Amino acid sequence: MPTDNDFTRILNWPGYRVYRHQIDERGKKLELWVRRKRGNRRIECSGCGRKFREFHDVSERAVRDLPWSAFQTTVYIEIYRVKCPECGVKREKVLQLPSKAPFSKRFEEAVGEACESASARQVARRFDLPASTVRAMDLRYLERWAAGRRKPALRQMGIDELYLGKKQKFVTVVSDLESQEPLWFGEERKKETLDEFFRTQLSRKQRGRIEAACLDMWQPYRLSLESQVPGCRLVYDKFHVLQHANAAIDEVRRAEFFRQGGRKRELVKGKRWLLLSRWVNLNTEKKRQLNQLFRLNRRVMKAYLLKESLSRLWEYRYEGAMLRYLQSWIDQLRWQRLKPFEKLAGMLLHHLEGILNYCRTRIAMGVVEAINGNIKSLLRRGRGYKNLRYLLLKAQRMAVTRTEFVTIRKAA
Ligand SMILES: [Zn+2]
Structure with missing residues (x-):
């Protein structure tokens, strides 16, 4: 049989020793009772960090720790309170317990790490916890991570x-x-x-x-x-400007939709997403569908081509070239009677400096x-x-x- 000493070594909570253990083989539960090692007598106030030799009172708390093999582990720990001149009666600081919640730090870390690649609900099922508890634990895990990092200057x-x-x-x-x-x-x-x-x-x-x-x-x-x-x-x-171009396309699509009616309307239906996608991102089948739509409605096609050509504006890295390209893009709008795009052109001209700034700033x-x-x-x-x-x-x-x-x- 393992002794309390063996349990102390495997548990490995610095400064603490196991003085009692209990194994429930049927229920797959391991319970360990720990207290401070004899040399570990300096008690730290969790409020201000001041150290004490005397304590105010002591109580026991149950804390869930990492499982040992198939056994769910609970650690009962003795927690002291100190009478601090600064903070009053205050709980001691215990490294293994980062918060008031009944979980050890490494248990919270395991849950937080699991939340990085799975949803809170999935993690909750895996650890047999309520999803709300998992979310709260994940939040504490992330707060601790954020508190410990250095952030570069914002430029x-x-x-x-x-x-x-x-x-x-x-x-x-x-x-x-x-x-x-x-x-x-x-x-x-x-x-x-x-x-x-x-x-x-x-x-x-x-x-x-x-x-x-x-x-x-x-x-x-x-x-x-x-x-x-x-x-x-x-x-x-580009990202933001093209959002406006997409809105303009959508406006054209809806207007055409409305004008055509009947059987043709059915064909245009559900093509919104296609029209908002870049041509390069579409597969052969989607391109075919879009071409079909264009045969049906020239104005929608024109609108789509205008957006596609506008997206090339950001291929220019010289102000003059960018400006010339934009001017020729706006020239194309003449005689097209595409109101939403005329509006967009007006907006671009109004924000010209900021568009050309793309060439002046490396972002x-x-x-x-x-x-x-x-x-x-x-x-x-x-x-x-x-x-x-x-x-x-x-x-x-x-x-x-x-x-x-x-x-x-x-x-x-
Ligand atoms: Zn204090």
């Missing part, structure tokens, strides 16, 4: 809006384009929303370091940037889009995040682990 920022559904509506997402991770979520998409980011998240000095901001042609954001970071260059990037392409896509995939998997802080940490962790993954692959 290029991305600003995007994200639609979360009928209830929460829009949130503003601020991201770091260089580290490729989201930094902050704010409710709504007003000037005040972005103002709040600058006010609460950055010092004056940090604001001064921002060189460029990548954003949508959305006035409230621009106004905030102009007042908070006047030296920053605004860049209207990574596609980052805003990738961050946006990551958050959306999290939302799909997690079936809604009521806690925005949790969603943010989750997206940050996702961005960072992905980077790590890439570097490992490069090294191999």
Whole structure:
């Protein structure tokens, strides 16, 4: 039979020894009772970190730890309270217990790591816990991770809006384009929303370091940037501009839809997604479907071609060339009677500086889009995040682990 000493060695909680154990073979349960080792007498206040030799009282707490083989393990630990002059009667600090929840640190870590590749519901089933407990544990795991990391200075920022559904509506997402991770979520998409980011998240000095901001042609954001970071260059990037082009296509499609009626309407139906996809991303069958649609309606085809050609605007890296290309694109609109595209052209001319800034500032392409896509995939998997802080940490962790993954692959 193993002794308490053997259990102490396998449990391996520094500073603690097992003084009693119980094995329930039928129920597959292992219970261990631990207390401080004789040499471990300095008790630390969990409030301020002050150390004490005397304690106020002691109680026992049950904590779930990692399983031993097929046995679910519970550790009963003696916890002291100290009478601290600063904090009053306060629980001692125990490294193995990061929070008030009845789980050991390494158990929470195992759950948190499992949550990186599976949904909370799946992890809950695996560990035999309620899903809400798993989410709370994952959140603590991520908070600890976030507290221990150093963040680089923000020099290029991305600003995007994200639609979360009928209830929460829009949130503003601020991201770091260089580290490729989201930094902050704010409710709504007003000037005040972005103002709040600058006010609460950055010092004056940090604001001064921002060189460029990548954003949508959305006035409230621009106004905030102009007042908070006047030296920053605004860049209207491809991703955001093409979103407007897609909206224009959709408007043309709907109008044509409405005009045609009857049998033809059936053929146009369900082609929305096709029209919003880039030609290069479509397979042969989808291309065939789209061609069929174009034979039916020239205006929809024209609209599609206009979007496709607009997307090539960002292949130009010289201001003059970019400007010439844009001018010829706008010239194509003449006699087409495509109102939504004329409106788009007006918008582009109105934001010309910010579009040309793409040539004056080296910003990574596609980052805003990738961050946006990551958050959306999290939302799909997690079936809604009521806690925005949790969603943010989750997206940050996702961005960072992905980077790590890439570097490992490069090294191999
Ligand atoms: Zn204290």
